[in-house]
Amino acid sequence: MTSKQVSRRSFLTKGATGVVAGGAAAAASGLFAAPAVHAQPAPMVLKMQTSWPSSDIWMTFAKQYVDRVEAMSGGRLKIDLLPAGAVVAAFQVLDGVNDGIIDIAHSVPVYWYGKNKAASLFGTGPVFGGSATTMLSWFYAGGGEEFYRELTQDVMGLDVVGLLGFPMPAQPFGWFKQTIGSVADIQGFKYRTVGLAADLLQSMGMSVAQLPGGEIVPAMERGVIDAFEFNNPSSDMRFGAQDVAKNYYLSSYHQASESFEFLFNRAMLEDLDPDLQAILRHGVEAASTSNTALAMDNYSSDLQKLKDEGVAVHRTPKEILAAQLDAWDKLIPVLEEDPFMKRVLDSQRAWVERVTYYEIMNSPDYELAYDHYFPGKLKL
Secondary structure, eight states: OHHHHHHHHHHHHHHHHHHHHHHHHHHHTOTTOOOOOOOOOOOEEEEEEESSOTTSHHHHHHHHHHHHHHHHTTTSEEEEEEOTTSSSOGGGHHHHHHTTSSSEEEEOGGGGTTTOGGGGGGTSSOOTTOOHHHHHHHHHHSSHHHHHHIIIIIISOOOEEEEEEEEOOOOOOEEESSOOOSGGGGTTOEEEOOTHHHHHHHHTTOEEEOOOGGGHHHHHHHTSOSEEOOSOHHHHHHTTGGGTOOEEEEOOSSSOSOEEEEEEEHHHHHHSOHHHHHHHHHHHHHHHHHHHHHHHHHHHHHHHHHHHTTOEEEEOOHHHHHHHHHHHHHHHHHHTTSHHHHHHHHHHHHHHHHHHHHHHHHOOOHHHHHHHHSTTTTOO
């Protein structure tokens, strides 16, 4: 791996210089020597695998990152974008990046919660009242990025660099074959979710299976699960959620503040020229903005398509939301028995207390304005 990386950088930094020098020598050797040809070095090709099937809209989100990196690098970087399973399984991209089998991964931290539960705090942890935008801000301005480095590199000993991008809208409670109105209605349900949400909903009486997105609908068809969530209307619709359930419950506290994870092999990243390192890093920020625009367009239009296909769209009953908060209250002290997790949770609480106070106090009542211009639309 080291020799491969050294040769990569050597080619990028010395290749073009060698061509120029060679051209100058040829010119000096004779008055009528052929003109120098300033050839460009071939691009460095990086292998990037996602945790998503090729049909998922999230592959388009990943492609937005690839396009921006390639454009900003002026062709010096090319990224080979691959779907889940092309090199490693969906839940194994962390290992793939650490081992150098792939250079970059596009995933979510919760997918490696089985290795260390603290991973879930970077996307599927207690909400405290902050949105995904609040928590992505904590990552970059409130100390979260350093906590993430500490977890991956110091605690787990991994050779990776992780960055977060695209604050996801709160995830729906999900898909149910029948309507639900209370906590009693979900008792004993075999339910798909991931990360600490699994611990949370198990404590509320559900039986939880953690499955990649591509396995959800087949599991529902076989009766392995009888309710599930994945993430958003576009992804859910593309893998056929509406074919196995017709009640779709939006809004939930089980996964309300997640973002995409961009994982880089650390040796690969640090071996690059500083400008290329900056492009890979800041490309995450650029893609975060374009991802948000794409999500708002597609998630909203696909939700309407689901309704047109006979799906009943609900908001999750307040009794269930309140029970989720109570369940978090019981789970948090257990998590805080781990010193690292307690430091992360303390930092997140302090950030949310200050930042969300401003956000709530500063925000006008958007629901009031919406109902003013589109009266009756919100009545379900």
